[in-house]
Amino acid sequence: MTAPRAHRAAPDHTHPDHVPLLTALSALADPVRLRLVRELDGCADWERTCxxxxxxxxxxxxxxxxxxxxxxxxxxxxxxxxKRLNRLRRAEFDARFPGLLDLALRPDPQQPA
Amino acid sequence: MTAPRAHRAAPDHTHPDHVPLLTALSALADPVRLRLVRELDGCADWERTCxxxxxxxxxxxxxxxxxxxxxxxxxxxxxxxxKRLNRLRRAEFDARFPGLLDLALRPDPQQPA
DNA sequence: CCGAGTGTTCGACCAGAATCATACACTCAA
DNA sequence: TTGAGTGTATGATTCTGGTCGAACACTCGG
Incomplete structure (x- = not known):
């Protein structure tokens, strides 16, 4: 009846609405994380494991x-x-920081990587 | 006749077009620099000294x-x-990173500072 | 009840960035 | 020519953040 009880601590999330601008910028200002976000963007929600x-x-x-x-x-x-499945919070994040995600996902002419 | 010769080394600039995304994000992901950019935005070009x-x-x-x-x-x-006068490169930077500057200048609901 | 697979936590390490105090370079006005 | 004002360069310090290795926690299939 009841949904399967979580024996593992659920990961703590922060809604984009409560994220300071500096936190968002810092999060994206890292080559590894930028790559994660970009790779995640190419896939459907809950499709990719960590x-x-x-x-x-x-x-x-x-x-x-x-x-x-x-x-x-x-x-x-x-x-x-x-496993732990991932989803890019496109809509919510874009509502909080309009255009920022688009910018991060757009291919960078100055970054041949 | 000739324009006053520069006895001081001119500061080296980088045009926004040649700036990698990570560089732009890192530059804005700092409280002091963000403040500088915001304060500079409120003034006319070449109005503020360092x-x-x-x-x-x-x-x-x-x-x-x-x-x-x-x-x-x-x-x-x-x-x-x-002195050294400053100017925010609004148009050029916005052309290279559309929306990013607007985001940086917009007041942050999550940053009471 | 194991054992493989997956992800987190902990401790330590290291590189880079931010900062300061000091010394220096340049410009202008007196 | 001197001095005040402004900004830069240098070297040392501190701090933050990214990284790793190892240990741990959880889930599922055998």
């Missing part, structure tokens, strides 16, 4: 980056078994 | 912040006697 991203850092750092993205209101996470 | 800004840092740090802003294509400087 470990499925092609970034040159270890598990620990990756986990930390996702925590930063959650705190900045950029990413939402949901537990699915042992 | 020392005329109300920020809680010493001269050296302030000079460094202006160098960062120049490198990010956000600010242009011109020598005027012993």
């Amino acid at each position: 470990g499925s991203f092609d970034v040159p850092v270890g598990k620990a750092a990756l986990s930390h980056h996702f925590a930063t993205l959650r705190a900045a209101g950029l990413v939402e996470q949901r537990d699915a078994g042992p | 020392g005329s800004f109300d920020v809680p840092v010493g001269k050296a740090a302030l000079s460094h912040h202006f160098a960062t802003l120049r490198a990010a294509g956000l600010v242009e400087q011109r020598d005027a006697g012993p």
Whole structure:
């Protein structure tokens, strides 16, 4: 009857509405996180697990980056078994910071990477 | 006849078009620089000298912040006697990063400062 | 009840950025 | 030519943030 009880602590999210501008800018001003956001943008919601991203850092750092993205209101996470699925908060984040996400996702002419 | 020769090295600028996205975001993701940009926005071009800004840092740090802003294509400087006048590169920067400057200048509901 | 897979937490380390105090360079006016 | 005003450069210090390795927690399938 009841939904499956969560034995694992749910990740703490911050809604974009409550995110300071400096936090949002800092979150995006990192090459690894920018790459995560961009890669996430190419996929459907709840499609990607944390470990499925092609970034040159270890598990620990990756986990930390996702925590930063959650705190900045950029990413939402949901537990699915042992994995954790991700979703880019496009609409909410864009409502709080109009145009910023578009800017981050647009290919950068000055960044050949 | 000739224009007054520059005895002082002219500050090195970077046009917004040549600024990587990460550089622009990092430049704005700092409380002091954000304040400089905002304060500069309230004034006419070439109106403010470097020392005329109300920020809680010493001269050296302030000079460094202006160098960062120049490198990010956000600010242009011109020598005027012993002083150095500043101008916010609104149009050029907005053309390169549409909406970003507006976002930085908009009052932040989550930042009571 | 294990064991593999996934992600987090902890501690430490390191690189880069921000800051300061000091010294320096330049410009203008007296 | 001197002095006040303005900004930069240098070196040292401090602090923040990104990173890793290892240990831990949780889930699911055998």
